[in-house]
Amino acid sequence: MEKLTLIKVGGKIVEEEKSLNQLLVDFSNVPGYKILVHGGGRSATQLAAKLGVETQMVNGRRITDKEMLKVVTMVYGGLVNKNIVAHLQKLDINAIGLTGADMNLIRSVKRPVKEVDYGYVGDVAEVNAGLLSAFIQEGLVPVIAPLTHDKQGNLLNTNADTIAGEVAKALAAYFEVTLVYCFEKKGVLSDENNEDSVIPEINYSTFLRYVERGIIKDGMIPKLENSFQAIEAGVKEVIITQASGLCKGKGTRII
Amino acid sequence: MEKLTLIKVGGKIVEEEKSLNQLLVDFSNVPGYKILVHGGGRSATQLAAKLGVETQMVNGRRITDKEMLKVVTMVYGGLVNKNIVAHLQKLDINAIGLTGADMNLIRSVKRPVKEVDYGYVGDVAEVNAGLLSAFIQEGLVPVIAPLTHDKQGNLLNTNADTIAGEVAKALAAYFEVTLVYCFEKKGVLSDENNEDSVIPEINYSTFLRYVERGIIKDGMIPKLENSFQAIEAGVKEVIITQASGLCKGKGTRII
Numbered sequence: 001m002e003k004l005t006l007i008k009v010g011g012k013i014v015e016e017e018k019s020l021n022q023l024l025v026d027f028s029n030v031p032g033y034k035i036l037v038h039g040g041g042r043s044a045t046q047l048a049a050k051l052g053v054e055t056q057m058v059n060g061r062r063i064t065d066k067e068m069l070k071v072v073t074m075v076y077g078g079l080v081n082k083n084i085v086a087h088l089q090k091l092d093i094n095a096i097g098l099t100g101a102d103m104n105l106i107r108s109v110k111r112p113v114k115e116v117d118y119g120y121v122g123d124v125a126e127v128n129a130g131l132l133s134a135f136i137q138e139g140l141v142p143v144i145a146p147l148t149h150d151k152q153g154n155l156l157n158t159n160a161d162t163i164a165g166e167v168a169k170a171l172a173a174y175f176e177v178t179l180v181y182c183f184e185k186k187g188v189l190s191d192e193n194n195e196d197s198v199i200p201e202i203n204y205s206t207f208l209r210y211v212e213r214g215i216i217k218d219g220m221i222p223k224l225e226n227s228f229q230a231i232e233a234g235v236k237e238v239i240i241t242q243a244s245g246l247c248k249g250k251g252t253r254i255i
Numbered sequence: 256m257e258k259l260t261l262i263k264v265g266g267k268i269v270e271e272e273k274s275l276n277q278l279l280v281d282f283s284n285v286p287g288y289k290i291l292v293h294g295g296g297r298s299a300t301q302l303a304a305k306l307g308v309e310t311q312m313v314n315g316r317r318i319t320d321k322e323m324l325k326v327v328t329m330v331y332g333g334l335v336n337k338n339i340v341a342h343l344q345k346l347d348i349n350a351i352g353l354t355g356a357d358m359n360l361i362r363s364v365k366r367p368v369k370e371v372d373y374g375y376v377g378d379v380a381e382v383n384a385g386l387l388s389a390f391i392q393e394g395l396v397p398v399i400a401p402l403t404h405d406k407q408g409n410l411l412n413t414n415a416d417t418i419a420g421e422v423a424k425a426l427a428a429y430f431e432v433t434l435v436y437c438f439e440k441k442g443v444l445s446d447e448n449n450e451d452s453v454i455p456e457i458n459y460s461t462f463l464r465y466v467e468r469g470i471i472k473d474g475m476i477p478k479l480e481n482s483f484q485a486i487e488a489g490v491k492e493v494i495i496t497q498a499s500g501l502c503k504g505k506g507t508r509i510i
Binding site for chain 2: 047050051070073074075076077078079081082083085086087089090094095096097098099101102103104131134138140147149151152153154155
């Protein structure tokens with residue numbers, strides 16, 4: 001099986017011109033087949049504010065009413081996605097921007113209302129990786145925005161980490177997939193006050209021990225649980241690292 | 256050669272929910288291979304106004320400074336394009352939304368400054384129809400937004416009529432192409448005050464006679480000149496009609 005690297009980037013990195021340019025140069029140097037999944041939340045919040053649409057977050061997730069759905073469709077599907085594609089084309093990477101609605105790539109289900117009504121937020125139901133895999137083998141480099149659809153005509157706002165994980169799992173039938181989550185730290189830290197205390201490798205039993213000892217906690221727990229699920233579903237490895245470490249084999253490897 | 260219908264729609268039709276829904280149902284009923292090219296100018300003007308970005312038109316073309324480029328990227332590439340794609344998916348049409356930057360579909364050149372500086376506006380230089388044609392043969396239905404790129408990292412605002420014409424010409428090497436321009440009238444009229452005076456068929460010599468007699472004038476002249484250029488470049492026929500006549504073989508045929 002041929003190798004494929006799926007890189008998820010979010011936060012400031014994709015939303016500030018300088019760091020985005022550096023990221024895309026690094027991404028263009030990643031060898032072999034590849035995919036980029038991006039976020040864009042800060043720009044969405046900014047545009048929403050300008051338009052007088054209130055941003056409301058619950059458990060780190062954006063409440064997405066009809067107006068906010070328009071905002072994220074414009075920002076994720078338009079502004080961020082198409083600018084990344086144009087930049088990559090300049091770097092001779094034959095990028096193609098996609099949402100989950102395009103070619104029915106990712107069908108999701110509107111999140112049921114329990115304690116919280118998240119609005120137009122989708123939980124991934126199905127990734128159609130066949131055509132995507134064919135595109136990649138044609139030399140195309142997909143750039144995926146965090147939007148899905150319900151096949152009932154609605155776009156749905158969907159967490160970019162989840163999209164990255166689900167697409168990686170679906171592509172594991174076609175490629176030997178490495179999933180890279182880029183975030184603001186160098187990797188999973190054994191000491192949150194020491195930026196250099198990156199744990200180089202974690203497997204499921206060491207993960208459980210770290211959680212027990214309180215070294216891994218909070219938001220890092222679901223991130224790692226998702227990573228182990230991806231591994232279980234056939235993804236070869238998951239790496240958690242800084243964007244600047246993209247091509248340097250640094251960060252924490254989940255195996 | 257197999258048949259392909261390329262339909263260009265703009266104006267109110269794609270920007271009001273009811274007329275858009277009807278258009279997409281009609282489009283879904285067009286038999287065989289097909290492509291939709293859309294505009295979105297009214298929504299762009301509305302969003303620009305909300306954001307305090309001034310809309311300036313010269314000769315019917317939008318002056319596109321850096322802020323306006325963001326607006327059209329959000330509206331054309333995001334809001335309008337992705338909503339059309341999601342609606343078509345509901346209708347079991349396997350739509351894929353594209354700008355000219357995606358897979359380097361349409362490279363353009365920033366319009367040189369003469370009397371007017373149009374800003375980030377592109378004149379089409381090259382359409383790469385090979386992959387597009389392969390997509391179509393895979394059963395995908397491209398939905399193209401009026402944005403191109405210069406391969407230097409810049410998106411460029413590009414007239415949707417022009418994109419439709421250029422894509423039709425490039426695809427004429429792969430398909431027997433019918434190009435349909437949907438606009439607000441039933442076709443080219445022989446009497447501008449009589450909505451039913453549609454000229455059923457125009458060839459180049461009848462066109463010249465109509466112009467001479469002042470029956471065809473103003474904005475209709477470049478529209479028809481573009482149509483004849485498309486025919487010369489191998490497009491089989493061009494139809495100018497109302498969106499509601501899409502599947503009814505009405506309107507004016509340019510041959």
